Amino acid sequence: MAKPLLLLVICLLPLAGCQTTTTGGTVGMQRSQLMLIPSQQLEKMSAQSYAKLTAEASKKGTLNEDHALLLRLRAVADRLKLQTAVFRKDAPAWNWEVNIIGSKELNAFCMPGGKIMFYSGLVDQLHLTDDEIAVVMGHEIAHALREHSREQVSQAIAAQAVIGVGAALLGLGQISSDLANSIYEALVATKFSRTDETEADRIGLELAARAGHDPRAGVTLWQKMINASKGARPPEIFSGHPEGASRIQQIQSLLPSVMPLFAAAHRPGQ
16 A cells, blocks of 8 residues: 555645745735645536536525525625735636525535525524625635635545545546545535634625625624524534634724725725
8 A cells, every 4th residue: 555655645746735825905814725736626626516506406496586685695796706806816807606595504605716605594594784794705705715625625635645536636537435525515515624714704804894894794793693503503604613702802803904994995986
């Protein structure tokens, strides 16, 4: 087994790398991230996964059934994506999509390349305002801007270290079932690390403020999320994330930095 593993390592070396990524903006981030898979490849996988998800929802009759809510979400997304250039110059040109699935699930995500999905329960059950929707959506878009899914998949690849993975990356065979599951979890299940979540909270709040949405909505949003989790299983979007009270404290600490951006967005000529 030693020789195949050595061969795998040799094959992965040209693709591997810890990249120091920097995201602009007032609360921008800089840290080293493991990136073993090209971003274009992951975006292609994302588009395929998103198409499958929307096709299945359409077949069930749950895709975009609430047209008024869909219009609200797309209006918020249009404002947010215009501001993504502050953080990544290539982001406004992504092939953005925004859709909604009718479900009681309290969840939302943004896949690499700007594929956004909301579940109606998140908005309906928590009675979210447009500003609160913007904070949620900004958070999910921030994951894509920071390429957290790409980092997560890369970590899964490094951990698995089997010939089947190496062959898949080199186009020599089908992706292993374990790797396929890891990619699905990274693209759809949105189980990010606490570091990722903190970064997404910070960047998402600034993104919402720059788009003209009141960042103070981040406080009311998480108050609603905390209340929704009392006495029951935490909402899916809440599961595995930093404790709600600590997120509120972080948002409050960031308000002095992002409130001027919100004010500027409402000035004449802005």
